Amino acid sequence: MxxxxxxxxxxxxxxxxxxxxxxxxxxxxxxxxxxxxxxxxxxxxxAGVVKKRRLHLDAEAVGFGVTVFLGVKLATKGRVSLEDFERAVSAIPEVQRVEHVLGLYDYRLRVVARDLPDFERVLRRRIMTLPGAGEVEANVLLSEERLPGPL
CATH class of the missing domain: 1.10.10.10 (Winged helix-like DNA-binding domain superfamily/Winged helix DNA-binding domain)
Structure with a gap:
């Protein structure tokens, strides 16, 4: 080190x-x-300490007024590889973050959409059709009090 x-x-x-x-x-x-x-x-x-430099946009200012956190449980563990699911979900532009987690759900996703009908379209047509997608729980972001800060 x-x-x-x-x-x-x-x-x-x-x-x-x-x-x-x-x-x-x-x-x-x-x-x-x-x-x-x-x-x-x-x-x-x-050394990999600085991975990349990113621009942080205000999602609402560029037309994405809804942020939803999804808990996704894979329906068929073992029959669909985690890599296949991760690759497919990462290809959806509205999915801003994909986190493989331990607990009730297998994945936690941060999804942005223009409004709730747009989110429903993304959920039904893109996320629910992913290989292995099973149970989903959605939590709509009401406000963000603290943005990610320095480590």
Missing amino acids: TEYDDIDFALLRALQVDATQSAGALGRIVGLSQPATWRRVKRLQS
Whole structure:
């Protein structure tokens, strides 16, 4: 395991706040030159600590006003591979997150839709037709009080 120092952790915190910052801007935050900062960021990426930089959109502002969390229990364990289900569900653009979980359901999905009729269409035509899809429980997001933050 690679050892990380206080400067590495300061870089990670700064990147979590705004991943678009240049190496020069990050260097000013952590007290390093631009080349030294760039090398550290590259090392963190190579080590797999920084997987990717993402843009976070406001789903409602771009027309997706409904978010639903689905618990999905596979109907035929053993007859459908988990990989087949994961590959098929990941191909649905409205499914934003796929989590294989332990508990009452086999998977937890985060699904966005324009409105409830649009969600019903996605559920009936896309999700319920997936290989192995069985019991489903839906929970509609009413509000999100805390967005994912720094680790």
